[in-house]
Amino acid sequence: MADKKKRRRAAHDSDSDSESRPFQSKLKPDSVILQTLKALKSSCSTTSKTLSLSDVGLSSTCREVADLPIDEVQSEIESLAFTIAKSILSGEGFSFSVPSRSAANQLYVSELDRIVLKDKSSARNFGNVSTVRKATITLRILQLVHQLCTSNIHVTKRDLFYTDVKLFQDQTQSDAVLDDVSCIVGCTRSSLNVVAAEKGVVVGRLIFSDNGDMIDCTKMGMGGKAIPPNIDRVGDMQSDALYILLVEKDAAFMRLSEDRFYNRFPCIIVTAKGQPDVATRLFLRKMKMELNLPVLALVDSDPYGLKILSVYGCGSKNMSYDSANLTTPDIKWLGIRPSDLDKYKIPEQCRLPMTEQDIKTGKDLLEEDFVKKNPAWVEELNLMVKTKQKAEIQALSSFGFQYLSEVYLPLKLQEQDWL
């Protein structure tokens, strides 16, 4: 039976060769490609330093939060409470100074290659009719977070909402104030022990600890390991990978995982299954920082693929106060790039016409600083907007289901074809 399968597979391999799988003949032996990857990894070691606000002289005009141990979060909240009590006892009521998170208070800093929050704040006064509700909610959230610190457990934003539905009324209100509380305390949301639901998975040449359990990601079958929601319980990362492969969609993840691509070209494969969630962004950054590995991104060739890449790389405006912890510097755009469509002869019928909305999103991206600062990206995006064509990673299936893992990716790596 096993023999039969092997014979079949061999027969299949030989007849599915170059005519149906373009560029297969261009592939050099794996050992040559591995040399390329080793060179990439060692070049990465020298660029690993990441700048902070003070390095670029912005520490007084911009603000950002830090990962704080729960003891510090707790004392920070306690000292806030003392200040408030003092203010009340002196007959002045109380007020919070809350950093503004509006668009006007955001700044893309090219030296840091990420979006940061400027230093505008506004007063949230308990003694003012227009702000009394928000001031009360802020105090309540501070109290709940303090409770989480004392019992040292993690909860979701939904849990938090349900502890006081009467006050919060709907979850958008408690969520927004939670971000305010991060800014007020000056720590990340994970430091507050409030986590988002995880959806990312990881597989490949990585060993790490999750809440005290050692996880070997080469032994996670095809499903992979679910990325833990709370990054502060993740540690002890070890790896013999040469790079991290960041994949937009789970279909491509599954293909690479089943083919154990990570063993042929040693890597760690990670996906958030679409829009990057906070847990996956934190996990990616932690891998990059602790293992000092280059990150190559495989996303759809459409404006949203590039947008997703930019969220991993430069952060989202919504959480710019925490961009230092959430962003991963120096992600390379491996594919599928607009120029790949012709270069790899993706059949016309597997390309999709861009909608008006797609084209608008593409043009908007061209105005973004983080795209502009990379001329090669601008060129690719211009090509996309000009040809008005997009393509998903899955479009490569038109050359056979394993074309992605057996030809496209190895060739990309061999040719060092990343930007």
Next chain:
Amino acid sequence: MADKKKRRRAAHDSDSDSESRPFQSKLKPDSVILQTLKALKSSCSTTSKTLSLSDVGLSSTCREVADLPIDEVQSEIESLAFTIAKSILSGEGFSFSVPSRSAANQLYVSELDRIVLKDKSSARNFGNVSTVRKATITLRILQLVHQLCTSNIHVTKRDLFYTDVKLFQDQTQSDAVLDDVSCIVGCTRSSLNVVAAEKGVVVGRLIFSDNGDMIDCTKMGMGGKAIPPNIDRVGDMQSDALYILLVEKDAAFMRLSEDRFYNRFPCIIVTAKGQPDVATRLFLRKMKMELNLPVLALVDSDPYGLKILSVYGCGSKNMSYDSANLTTPDIKWLGIRPSDLDKYKIPEQCRLPMTEQDIKTGKDLLEEDFVKKNPAWVEELNLMVKTKQKAEIQALSSFGFQYLSEVYLPLKLQEQDWL
């Protein structure tokens, strides 16, 4: 530092006692609750036999598919191809007999407690203008599946679509025909090596193999193990659990996982993070069958919670042809049940008013056979529709974040309060 945390936790425990956490004082020692669970598990052993269509005399009027090894799927497709070739050579063109999957061809069988497909079929003729397109698509899907069998790899429905966009035009067409092909070949969709993206996770007292790797789910930290998309690569299940806890949402999963609830009351905890996907349904059934464990469900107290429970238990109409493989018999409704709202004194502000749509869905469910056959469920659902109130699992957070794992669930288990 560790000491400090311990002291804090203890302090917290003592002051968050019965007044703020109702019913905590009712809890008996864990050993008593464990006795209850052991009794539940042994009662399960005798009810594990599941009936098939032939047991209830329906094998000639209903149809269902089976899990087939890829060799058999391959020969089945090859013999179909021979029949077609013969028909063409004899000058008759060709035609498929395709089982109808319309609502009129569905039947709930109470003895089986699941929805099955009746035996109506229609001809899909290549020589007829109205069916030529679908016949061509059917043949193409058969060919692609044959290719998957020969190379023995798994792909997603999206991959399949992209192999021939010109023909399929949009993915709903290739998806629908894929279900037809399952019915024609008489095998499950997983047997065709076409899998859905996985979203489920599992944690707790389970060891199993995923694509050859042994996974110990007690050592999966807080994130848990992602449920593999392809059930045929899952095997060697071992467990010392007393029951399976099926959880609707990931927030509750996270709470139980962080608190390692599965060690205190030995169980396996599984969630599909909302709507049950095929991979999670197959995985749950496999656990139930191989380990012979009772399944207790923890869902929101709203019509969708019950609907989700019913999909795990009785199947969806869309895939009724495969209900035998996708459904898990004898799932107990543990909570949150409409009667729990008053029983556990869920505060008014944590209950939500049902919308018109909710009430309609609830009333529709009351007409469904799988609800009707369980009078206790009907009573609960009637109460929900009457009070017009719903509540999420997270509503329990109003008594403290760990009320779910430390009071509500232990008490439910102690009182054997499942239906």
